[in-house]
Amino acid sequence: MTAQAAALLAALRQCLGAEQVLCDGDLSAYEIDRRRRYHGRALAVLRPGSTDEVAQVLRLAAAHGVAVVTQGGNTGLVGGSVPDASGAQLLLSLQRLNRVRRLDAANLTLTVEAGCILQAAQEAAASADLLLPLSLAAEGSCTVGGNLATNAGGVQVLRYGNARELCLGLEVVTPHGEIWDGLRGLRKDNTGYDLRDLYIGSEGTLGVITAAVLRLYPQPRAVLTALATCATLEDCLNLLQRAQARSGATLTAFEVMNAQSLALVQQHFAAAALPSMPAAPWTVLLEVSDARNEQHAATLLESLLADAVAAGLIDDALVAQSLTQSRTFWRLRETIPLAQAADGLNIKHDIALPVSRIPAFVVQADAAVQAQCPGARSVNFGHLGDGNLHYNVMAPAGVAPAEFLVANEDAVNRRVYDLVNAHGGSISAEHGIGVLKRDELLRHQSPVALALMQRIKAALDPQGLMNPQRLL
Amino acid sequence: MTAQAAALLAALRQCLGAEQVLCDGDLSAYEIDRRRRYHGRALAVLRPGSTDEVAQVLRLAAAHGVAVVTQGGNTGLVGGSVPDASGAQLLLSLQRLNRVRRLDAANLTLTVEAGCILQAAQEAAASADLLLPLSLAAEGSCTVGGNLATNAGGVQVLRYGNARELCLGLEVVTPHGEIWDGLRGLRKDNTGYDLRDLYIGSEGTLGVITAAVLRLYPQPRAVLTALATCATLEDCLNLLQRAQARSGATLTAFEVMNAQSLALVQQHFAAAALPSMPAAPWTVLLEVSDARNEQHAATLLESLLADAVAAGLIDDALVAQSLTQSRTFWRLRETIPLAQAADGLNIKHDIALPVSRIPAFVVQADAAVQAQCPGARSVNFGHLGDGNLHYNVMAPAGVAPAEFLVANEDAVNRRVYDLVNAHGGSISAEHGIGVLKRDELLRHQSPVALALMQRIKAALDPQGLMNPQRLL
Known part of the structure; x- marks a missing residue:
């Protein structure tokens, strides 16, 4: 030393x-x-x-x-x-910077420090019968500061937005060691440049978020889920449009899972699989959150699904009859990444597309992947309502995952990301850039945008000391 | 020359x-x-x-x-x-840059040029049975580019957010004359710094917004309004909380108007006044937008208001029985600024506060204004659901408005804005800073934040040629 x-x-x-x-x-x-x-x-x-x-x-x-x-x-x-x-x-x-500083029920805001575990923040809101809607797989161990630094998404974005939309104010330490106290719990504030949103999603490269004011919502009185099977992604998309038109903001999640995703769950976590649902090319998980009661929610969901069956959009549907069954449906969805991990390394893509382009993209991407490595398995699931797919590629059966990754990762990424670009999409919907996607960002982000980002970075972190080599 | x-x-x-x-x-x-x-x-x-x-x-x-x-x-x-x-x-x-470039119904997006009149953009969405929820008094003549440059608010922010939340992508010309094509219609995109939100609300000081992708929603099947009278602002706030808990995102507007506001309407635009509503210290306008039908909306609104009467929160209530009557209710609210203008110049404040602090603020602000100029009339109305008040001060009866303004504007501003600051509020909720509030911004914005903004301005507009002397 x-x-x-x-x-x-x-x-x-x-x-x-x-x-x-x-x-x-x-x-x-x-x-x-x-x-x-x-x-x-x-x-x-x-x-x-x-x-x-x-x-x-x-x-x-x-x-x-x-x-x-x-x-x-x-x-x-x-x-x-x-x-x-x-x-x-x-x-x-920032793990020790983990206090809940303040809950203002009448203002529907919660002020927490950056190291507060997301689940602890959710629980603080719930203790006042309020909802912090940010929810994602890692919520038991990720922190609010990390969620904001990466503009995390999750399973309720369709209704409540990303971490960005759930944050009203920030406290930030600049690279010069100054403290910006922007912890205001305001819905409207047009007093200068939007520093809050500049720090959100900047992955620690412009300073350190130390606390935040989060937006809360009244707890819905009933949350009900359903599963439905579709023959094609176009049908899933049509179902989404109907659900949005019919239920407005009551629709809080609309997730899709392809057959391969569910086969993996069956293979590695049979207890989480649902034997009562027939295998289908696509399974949709819908969730409605109702401000009135369970009966009101059930009526909406059942009539929506009955009409979709009549219109030939879905083959089969199952409305959860209890909170326990709702959890079972969600467990099916949430087990997919675990089942993938149990199967070994895979090539992950966290991509976003205009919702309208998703069916065409998936057809073309599947073909491109097969052209590159015949027999590779597409594990495709995600937040269709947000246009966000986790389009992951696994080794063909019998091929060692690690070797597959070494041999194919770059080429598969290139093909997938080029298609994403061609459809006006994003190579990182909710995971960010970090180190992993830096080179891809340089390839796919507009040179004008990159130059603007570099100027901002140089202006706010002139020594280049904050998370260097990340993002930019 | x-x-x-x-x-x-x-x-x-x-x-x-x-x-x-x-x-x-x-x-x-x-x-x-x-x-x-x-x-x-x-x-x-x-x-x-x-x-x-x-x-x-x-x-x-x-x-x-x-x-x-x-x-x-x-x-x-x-x-x-x-x-x-x-x-x-x-x-x-930018008036000639006014084309609607593209409507993508399945993606719920509309791409328009900056000079497109807001109402024309609304109509383009409506022609596809979709809703562009940005709505404000000037919608017949303001432009989408101006709305974004100033992060406009309006009457539906409670449900749909400000202009910022309704924009997914931008096209911007930088001060160097480069074109950044960020016209992506994506709900999720974590690929670098949030340039979009940096330009939104920057009031033309960092470059020129030339086009935008706006977020659309399915048209609600029924929009129903009601008026209710309250004795105090605390009661209005309690009614808001009940309405939010009971109706979730169905609640699309929650406006308050004090007695002085409605007296002005009666005085200058008697045809817009509502003789059937008793005069009260506060009148609330509620709006619900329902994805099902009018009956469904009416049931919600009537039961909410009946319970509020029973709880002693409101004295009287009137649910619109037709679209025409709904428009009458809105006309009452929208006529207030016109009635103010008819009465002559006044001292305007477009402020935001944590919703929970509004009742205390108004008591203190009224007292401070009376201490400064006895007999001055507070015309106080606005978007309570967003914590945004138009807290305006008129000359005492019989005093010439222009003289009143010259004699009192600075002192009244100082007293009001100091109170706003003490309550953690904003001196500009939705109108921006421009030239008018530049000095106040320097007084009330944090020095650390101002320094960050100056560094960003210098980095992106090094010659200082874009809207100089505005905002910063």
Whole structure:
């Protein structure tokens, strides 16, 4: 270790206390990403306990010219939250910055610190009979700060929007170690540039989000789900349009799962599979959240599905008869990523398209993947209502996943992303760019937009110390 | 005119055609703002007909170091869209850039050019049985580009959000004359910094918005309104909370009007007043938009209001029995600003507060205004559901409005805005900053935020030519 690094660590220990500056022992929880694709090494793992301590850390880092990688729950899927292998970057963990600061029921807002686990924030809202609608698979371990830094999506975006739409205000520490207190719980505020939305989704490259004001909603009185099977994606899309027209904002989720997705669940988690549903090319999970009562919700859902059967859009449908059955339907959907993981590595695409382009895209993408690697299996599921597909590609049966990945990942990505681009889509709908998609971003994002982003980065982080090599 | 200015005008005529470079004649429609508080003079009024022509204009302006003020419908209320009095600024009118480029019904999106009149965009959506929910008093003459540049609000924000939330993608010409094509109709897109939201609300100071992809919704099957009278603002707030819990996203508007507002309507537009409603300290206008039918909407509204009467929250209520009666209710609300204008100049505040703080704020603000100028009349109305009040102050009866304004505007603003600040509010909810509120912005916005905004402005508009002296 250089004398300079030693001096920095000494100053950090003085500021945070020695026990919050971790250099030794097993730091793999901080240094390896969730998918275990990136193994980094930090100069130190820092665990500040207050916004002011974060500001002190960033001032020290700026003074020493040392890079800082910020981490919440380390559940990201694009390698954005672990340090590189140099051993020269500071890993700033916000796990201790986890208080619920304030719930204002009449204003429908919740103020939490960045390290607050999403589920804890959900529970704080629920304790006042209110709903924090941000909901995603990692909610038991991801943090609100990470959700905002990556503009997380999830399963209720159709009705409530992404993390961006659920955030009214931020507290941010700039790379210069200044604290911007933008924690306002306002629905309208036109007083200058939209710094809030600039920080949201910037993946820690412009500063550190330390707290946020989140938007809450009244708890719906009844949440009811149904499954329906469709022969084609066009039919799924038609069902979506009918459901939106008929139910307005009552429709809170509209998920699709292809046959291969459900076959994987059957194979690896048979208990989560649903023997009562016939296998079909596509299965839709619909959810309605009703402000009145369960009967009101059931009437809507049943009449919608009956009409869809009559119109030939769906073959079969099943309305959950209880909360337990609703959970069973959701478990089917949520088990797909776990079943994929159990099957081994796969080539993941988290893409968004105009909803109207999805059927054509999938036909073309399936053909392109088969041309590249015959027999590969498309595990295709996601949030059709948001135009967001998790279009993943698995090795053909009998081929080792790791070898398949090495041999095909780049070529498959190229084919899939070129098609996404041709249809006016996005190569990252909700997972962000991180390290994994940086090169693809350079290929697919407009050069004018990239130049604007570079200018903003240089203006706000002139030393280039915040999450370097991420995103840009 | 200098030789340099003459050369610039010659180049502009070559690029746009001489008939689209206006220097002579009555240009007051471009040079005077809607409230007639700012009288500017332009070097020339430019009327490009395409995005490419806008890019050529900005390249010429950059080469000559000449400032450009961008204008849509010139309906803004803060003096942001007219040139200054120097005669040295170019006025860029986007009125001819007014095409509807594309409607994608299955994706629920509409792509329009910036100069498209808001009402024309609404009509394009309606022609496909879809709803563009952005709706405000000036919709017959304001433009979509102006709405986005100022992040306009209006009467349906409670359900659908501001202009920001209704925009999925932008086309922008940068101050360097480059075209950023960000016209993507995606609900999710995490591929870099959120340039879209940075341009939205930046009031033309970072570049020129030339087109946008707007988010549409299925047309509701029934829209029903009701009026209710309340003794206090606390009661209005309680009614709002009940309505939100009971009706979810069906509630599309929740407006309040104080007695003074309605007295003004009665005085100046008696035909718009409602003799059947008893005078009350506060009158609420509720609107529900129902995806099913009128009966369904009426049942909800009637049961909500009956319960509110029983709970002692409201004294009286009237549910519209027809579309015509609904329009009558809205006309009452919409006539308030006209009645104010008929009464003469007044001190306007377009403020936002946490909804929970509004009752306390109004008591304190009324007291502060009376302390400053006894007998002044508070005309207080607005979008309670969004925490957005138009808290306006009129001269005492018998005092000339213009004299009152000169004598009291600064002092009243100071008292009102200091209170807004103390309650965590915003001095500009939906009108923006423009020229009118620049000094107040410097007083009330956080210095850290202002410094960040200055760095962004310098990075994206290094010559400082875009709408100079506006906003920052």
